[in-house]
Amino acid sequence: MPDKVPKVTIEDLQPADGEERLGYWARHRFMLLIVASIIISLVMVSISLAAYNLSGTAQLDLSRPGYRSVSDQVETQNRIDGFSSFGSVSLDTIDEFIFLYDEQAEKAKAVDAFNGDPLNPEVLEFTVLDEE
Amino acid sequence: MKRILIVSLAMLLSTSMAFVAVQATRAQATLTEEQRERIVVNCVGIKNTLNRLKVSDALLRVNRGQIYESMRGKLMEPFNDRLGNNSLDNRGLVAATKSYNIELSAFRSDYQSYERQLIAAIQIDCTEDPDAFHFAIENARILRQQVNDGVGRLHEYIDDYRNGVSDFRLNYERVSGDSQ
Numbered sequence: 001m002p003d004k005v006p007k008v009t010i011e012d013l014q015p016a017d018g019e020e021r022l023g024y025w026a027r028h029r030f031m032l033l034i035v036a037s038i039i040i041s042l043v044m045v046s047i048s049l050a051a052y053n054l055s056g057t058a059q060l061d062l063s064r065p066g067y068r069s070v071s072d073q074v075e076t077q078n079r080i081d082g083f084s085s086f087g088s089v090s091l092d093t094i095d096e097f098i099f100l101y102d103e104q105a106e107k108a109k110a111v112d113a114f115n116g117d118p119l120n121p122e123v124l125e126f127t128v129l130d131e132e
Numbered sequence: 133m134k135r136i137l138i139v140s141l142a143m144l145l146s147t148s149m150a151f152v153a154v155q156a157t158r159a160q161a162t163l164t165e166e167q168r169e170r171i172v173v174n175c176v177g178i179k180n181t182l183n184r185l186k187v188s189d190a191l192l193r194v195n196r197g198q199i200y201e202s203m204r205g206k207l208m209e210p211f212n213d214r215l216g217n218n219s220l221d222n223r224g225l226v227a228a229t230k231s232y233n234i235e236l237s238a239f240r241s242d243y244q245s246y247e248r249q250l251i252a253a254i255q256i257d258c259t260e261d262p263d264a265f266h267f268a269i270e271n272a273r274i275l276r277q278q279v280n281d282g283v284g285r286l287h288e289y290i291d292d293y294r295n296g297v298s299d300f301r302l303n304y305e306r307v308s309g310d311s312q
Contacts, residue, residue: 056240059247060194066183070191075198082206085213089220091308094301097211098294104203105294109287113196114280118185119250119273121167121266124178 080104163266171262182254193243225296232289239282246275
């Protein structure tokens with residue numbers, strides 16, 4: 001069976017007499033592609049991380065190292081059905097809204113979040129000493 | 133004239149620098165030797181307490197934040213839109229929502245600042261630099277208080293909006309003649 005695939009040797013790839021030699025960047029274009037891809041990836045990752053940290057998303061991410069112990073304690077049962085933006089308005093619909101609102105407002109105001117003074121250095125430093 | 137101006141500027145600059153230096157010294161001076169020693173001795177324990185507080189506050193931020201966000205996104209805004217879609221006067225409620233929204237943004241950024249400061253405090257080596265550690269905790273304490281103040285204001289805006297809805301209901305009842 002005849003060999004249908006033409007054999008290409010390294011000599012065939014060399015410029016023939018009279019042909020212009022490839023430039024430096026043209027000869028290293030594959031390496032250039034890889035380096036450029038890595039640089040673009042690094043830039044994109046840096047932008048993403050900056051956005052993640054600056055936007056406040058990081059504060060909501062309990063999958064961060066050190067926060068995983070409480071990630072299963074995020075309240076998922078308190079989801080409320082939203083009030084529809086569409087439809088007519090009557091006293092019934094207003095009362096329906098008031099009912100939903102009062103229920104949610106009660107939950108919102110039930111906890112005076114971040115109260116107390118756990119960071120009072122006197123309390124913090126003395127409490128720890130007493131504990132040990 | 134130019135010389136007087138330069139001398140005046142130099143005096144002003146040196147006075148302000150001296151003032152800043154005095155303030156810094158005064159702040160540093162508030163830490164006694166006993167406190168310093170106490171921090172060094174209890175360094176690990178204090179850091180554990182701070183780490184626990186950091187985690188519990190993060191959970192609190194997520195859970196409270198969800199409720200505050202849903203008040204706005206699922207209740208206030210849809211109700212305002214519904215009134216607007218029916219050509220009813222919702223300006224008072226829109227203004228209350230706007231105020232709530234501004235406070236909610238402040239809550240987010242205040243918490244962000246607080247968490248950063250708390251992490252910065254935890255990262256300080258308290259055995260090496262108890263003074264910096266102490267003042268970093270003081271700053272975190274102030275920022276945490278700001279978050280708590282913001283929470284109080286959010287609760288006030290929630291009440292304001294509720295009062296606005298009650299007023300709207302009264303007006304609507306009077307104008308429409310619809311009664312229950």
